[in-house]
Amino acid sequence: MSPEMTVLLVIFLLHCHIILAADPDPVQDFCIANTKTNRFMNILPCKNSSDATVDDFVFSGIKTAGNFTKTGFSAKSINPTVFPGLNTLGMSFVRADLDVGGINAPHFHPRATEIAYVVQGMVYSGFVNSANRVFAKVIEKGEVMVFPRGLVHFQMNVGNSPATIFGSFNSQNPGLQRIPAAIFGSGIKEELLEKAFGLSPREIGMMRRKFIPRELR
C-alpha cells in the first residue's frame, strides 16, 4: 500500500471511530459555548475561559413548566445553545410536563440514551425494542426509567394531577424524531404510505393534515 493510501486509511478509520463513539471527550476543563457564532460546527467554539463565572454553570430556566400543547405535553430541551456551560461535556437535559391524560408521543433520540426521573405524578412510561417488544409500566414520583439510545419511547400521565419529568441525555445533542410527524408530516409520497399502512387516500390525507406543519401544506 502506498504511503498516501495508508494515510487516507488511517484518516478514514479515525473518522469511523468518531462516528461510532458517543460525544467526543473534552480536551479542557470546560468550554463555555460562544453562541454568537454563525459557523455550523459539531461542537460550538469556546469563549475565553478567563471570562467564566459561576453563572456560566448554573441554569435557571426550568423552574416552571412551558405551555401545554394540544396533547397535554410541554418540554423545555436544554442543550448548549440555551445553556452554553454544557458545551463539550457530553450531556444535556429536558424538563417535560404532562397535563392530566397528556402524552409524550412515541419518539426517539438517535444519539443518546435517556434517563427519565419522575419529579411528580404517575406516568405510564415505556419503550419498544428492535424486536417490537414493549417494555412499559406506570412509574411514580422518585422513580427513574432508562430509554436505551435510538429506541422508540413514550409517556402518558395516568394520575389525576399534572406530572413533571426530568430527563437527562448522554449527548449534548441527542436529536429528536417524533414518529407521527416523521411518517405523516414529512412529505413521503402518499401512495407509499397508503401501501405501508393499508389505508385509503382519504385516511392518509387525514393523517397528513394532522401532522404536516401548516406552512408546508
Ligand SMILES: *[C@@H]1O[C@H](CO)[C@@H](O)[C@H](O)[C@H]1NC(C)=O
Ligand atoms: C483571555 O483572556 C485573558 C485575560 O483577559 C487574556 O490575557 C488572554 O489573552 C485571552 N485569550 C485569548 C485567546 O483571547
Ligand SMILES: *[C@@H]1O[C@H](CO)[C@@H](O)[C@H](O)[C@H]1NC(C)=O
Ligand atoms: C405561554 O403562553 C403565554 C400566554 O399565551 C405566553 O405569554 C407565554 O409566552 C407562553 N410561554 C412559552 C414558553 O411559550
